[in-house]
Amino acid sequence: MGLMSFFKGVGEKIFGSNTEVVPEKAAEVEPLRASALLKHVQTLGLPFKTLSIKTHADSVTIEGVVAAQIDAEKIALAVGNVEGVTVVDNKLSVEVPEPEATYHTVVNGDTLSKIAKVVYGDAMKYPVIFEANKPMLKSPDLIYPGQVLRIPAL
Numbered sequence: 001m002g003l004m005s006f007f008k009g010v011g012e013k014i015f016g017s018n019t020e021v022v023p024e025k026a027a028e029v030e031p032l033r034a035s036a037l038l039k040h041v042q043t044l045g046l047p048f049k050t051l052s053i054k055t056h057a058d059s060v061t062i063e064g065v066v067a068a069q070i071d072a073e074k075i076a077l078a079v080g081n082v083e084g085v086t087v088v089d090n091k092l093s094v095e096v097p098e099p100e101a102t103y104h105t106v107v108n109g110d111t112l113s114k115i116a117k118v119v120y121g122d123a124m125k126y127p128v129i130f131e132a133n134k135p136m137l138k139s140p141d142l143i144y145p146g147q148v149l150r151i152p153a154l
Contacts, residue, residue, distance in 0.1 A: 004088045004103070006080040008058055010146035013083050014040050030055045037079050044135045046075050048092075053079065058086040069098040070132075073150050078136055081147055099153065101132070106147045112140045119151055128152065 014036050033055040041051065048071060051064040060079050066072045072092040080088040104115055112126035120128070130140045132152045137143065 002090060004076055004080055004090060004148070006086055006088065006148055007105075007146035008084060008086045010144060011081045011083040011085065012040070015082070015084050033084075034060075037082065040082065041075055041078050044074075044078055046078060046135075047071050048075060049095075051075070051092075058084055059089065060085055060087070061089040061091060063091045065093045065095065067095050069094050069096075069100060070150075070152075073101055074133075074136070077133070077148060077150055081136060101153065102151045104149045104151050106143050106145050106149060108145050110143065110145070112143065115149070115151070120154060125154070128154065 015033060034053045037053045037055070037060060038051065041048070041053075047067065049065040049067065051062065051066075054061045054063075062075060062079060066075065072090060072094050075092065076088050076090040079085065102119075104119070106115075112129050113123040116125040116129055117123040119125075126140060129149060129151060130137055132150045137149075143149070
């Protein structure tokens with residue numbers, strides 16, 4: 001999958017109130033941030049065979065093995081849609097490779113219906129986008145500007 005970009009100031013708040021890493025404290029803080037991201041992936045119940053997460057400032061590298069392409073994409077999105085993360089380098093190996101989904105960055109005024117209308121030509125296809133982004137999305141109405149969503153092919 002390679003590199004994915006995200007907005008630093010938006011996303012789930014799992015690092016506490018201060019997402020900045022002070023260079024002098026990086027050796028102490030980076031493993032804690034990586035551990036928090038791994039716990040976040042596990043809490044969401046995203047499947048993987050092996051998963052290693054490394055952080056460096058606002059960049060994250062994920063490595064390991066997953067069964068399906070959708071698993072690799074969802075893990076990358078779960079890690080990237082965290083406040084304080086701007087880049088995810090997805091180096092996950094997929095046992096059964098499939099074509100990669102496309103992505104959409106939510107802007108002000110977006111709804112899943114509006115995105116579905118643009119992407120699929122039918123606003124009523126919004127459940128496809130919602131299902132493709134579960135468990136990161138809890139409700140079709142809870143999206144926010146800057147969030148990156150997985151858009152599967154029909």
